[in-house]
Amino acid sequence: xxxxxxVFSQLLNGLQxxxxxxxxxxxxxxxxxxxxxxxxxxxxxxxxxxxFAALTFKHTESLTLAFxxxxxxSILLGIVLxxxxxxxxxxxxxxxxxxxxxxxxxxxxxxxxxLWGTQPYFxxxxxxxxxxxxxxxxxxxxxxxxxxxxxxxxxxxxHALIHRTRxxxxxxxxxxxxxxxxxxxxxxxxxxxxxxxLGAGLAGLAGVMASPILAIQSGMGDHxxxxxxxxxxxxxxxxxxxxxxxxxxxxVVDTLGRAFLPLIFRGFMERDLANAAGPAVASMLxxxxxxxVLAMRPHGLFAPNRG
Numbered sequence: 001x002x003x004x005x006x007v008f009s010q011l012l013n014g015l016q017x018x019x020x021x022x023x024x025x026x027x028x029x030x031x032x033x034x035x036x037x038x039x040x041x042x043x044x045x046x047x048x049x050x051x052f053a054a055l056t057f058k059h060t061e062s063l064t065l066a067f068x069x070x071x072x073x074s075i076l077l078g079i080v081l082x083x084x085x086x087x088x089x090x091x092x093x094x095x096x097x098x099x100x101x102x103x104x105x106x107x108x109x110x111x112x113x114x115l116w117g118t119q120p121y122f123x124x125x126x127x128x129x130x131x132x133x134x135x136x137x138x139x140x141x142x143x144x145x146x147x148x149x150x151x152x153x154x155x156x157x158x159h160a161l162i163h164r165t166r167x168x169x170x171x172x173x174x175x176x177x178x179x180x181x182x183x184x185x186x187x188x189x190x191x192x193x194x195x196x197x198l199g200a201g202l203a204g205l206a207g208v209m210a211s212p213i214l215a216i217q218s219g220m221g222d223h224x225x226x227x228x229x230x231x232x233x234x235x236x237x238x239x240x241x242x243x244x245x246x247x248x249x250x251x252v253v254d255t256l257g258r259a260f261l262p263l264i265f266r267g268f269m270e271r272d273l274a275n276a277a278g279p280a281v282a283s284m285l286x287x288x289x290x291x292x293v294l295a296m297r298p299h300g301l302f303a304p305n306r307g
Contacts, residue, residue, distance in 0.1 A: 009138050010259045011252060016144045018251025019151025023206035024224060025231040025243040026158050027199030030171075032237060035192055037090065038097035041081070041104040042203055042228070043221025049074040049204025050216040051112055054121035063126050070208035071201050078200025082193050090192065109218045120215035123208070147209050154202070155244045162240055171195065227254075230286050234293050236300025245302055250286050257282035 028042045052073035057066040085104070089096055124130075129143040162168040174181045174191055182188045207221075214220065231250050235242030262278025269277070293301060 005138055007256075007260075008136065009140065010256055012135065012138070012140055012148075013144070013259075014252035014255035015248060016147050016251070017255055018248035019148050019155075020206055020210055021224075021228060021231050021251055022151050022244050022247035023154060023202050023209065024228045025235070025247050026154065026240055027202035027206075028228055029232045029235070029238060029240060029243045030195050031199045032232065035090070035195055036094075037086065037196075038094050038101065039086070039196075039199070040098060040101040040225065041108070042199065043225030044105050044108040045074050045078060045200045045203035045221070046207040046210075046224065047112070047216075047218070047221035048077055048108060049207030050123075050211045050214075050220065051116065051121070051207075052204065053208040053211055054123050054216045055116070057123055058121075063124070066123065067208050070204045070211075072204075074204025074207070075197045075201040078197040078203075079193065081200070082196040086196060087189065087193070105222065109222075113218045118218065120217040122215060123211035125212040143212060150205075150209060154205070158240045158244075167194075227286065230290050232300075234290055234300055236303030239300065239302050239304045242300055242302030242304070246300070250289070253289055254282070254286050257285040261285075 024042065024046060027045075028039065031037050031039045031042070049070040053066040053070035056069035057063060060066070081104070085100060089100055125143045129146050131142045132139045133142050133145055134140075135145070160168075162171060170181065170186055170191060174186070174188060178188050181191075227250065231246045232243050234250065235244070235246030258279060261282045262274050265274035265278045265281075297303070
């Protein structure tokens with residue numbers, strides 16, 4: 001029998017995973033949905049953010065500097081990438097975007113192996129968060145709760161930026177008719193570079209937030225990129241709010257599926273078979289969810305109105 005406390009604990013885990021996905025999805029949907037640029041290298045920026053943090057901590061033993069290095073290092077890397085490669089592809093079709101950014105994924109995966117080896121790095125949990133807190137009677141790691149808080153703060157900040165500022169107004173207008181916005185005197189190239197750098201910074205933030213609970217190694221961004229693409233497809237391409245809600249849905253569905261499907265399957269099949277079938281079915285849940293959403297709402301659950 002599943003206890004309410006166990007279900008609530010797994011819901012919190014799903015929420016924590018969801019907001020982590022949102023940190024990635026928010027940056028990717030800015031670049032993919034608003035700039036119409038297919039950036040498969042977004043997962044590589046997430047990985048590089050984690051490496052920037054790990055290497056800074058290794059040499060300084062300061063987690064504050066490590067977190068700052070992840071965010072600002074990723075922003076700087078994003079600016080360099082945008083200037084050297086991405087900006088030359090805006091006028092090209094999506095296939096060129098895919099080919100070039102996939103090449104960047106392979107490049108960064110090889111670079112980190114050559115420079116820092118194949119052994120994984122680990123980042124410790126900040127001392128003041130290395131404890132547990134009680135949430136409605138459930139004991140929960142303070143660091144994972146901090147990830148939820150940071151994700152929610154980023155969601156509020158992103159919503160305010162897009163809907164409450166002049167920059168957000170230009171971003172929304174530029175996504176609909178960049179030529180018209182450019183004709184009004186707005187520097188579209190600078191706006192695109194700013195968006196790409198902002199997306200890279202969010203990827204770096206996601207990388208460093210995940211580092212204390214995941215191993216930092218080459219290719220760590222590849223798997224999470226696929227899940228992030230599922231998030232923005234479900235939420236609606238170009239919608240930051242949609243990315244937030246979809247990330248929470250995907251995070252909760254994936255976590256609850258992996259936690260409880262084997263237990264549910266044991267109710268009507270052999271234990272060994274249930275232990276094998278449960279994780280296999282759970283790993284497909286988010287893709288089944290995406291297929292259902294696309295069948296019912298092809299533009300996503302919260303697609304932006306571009307009319």
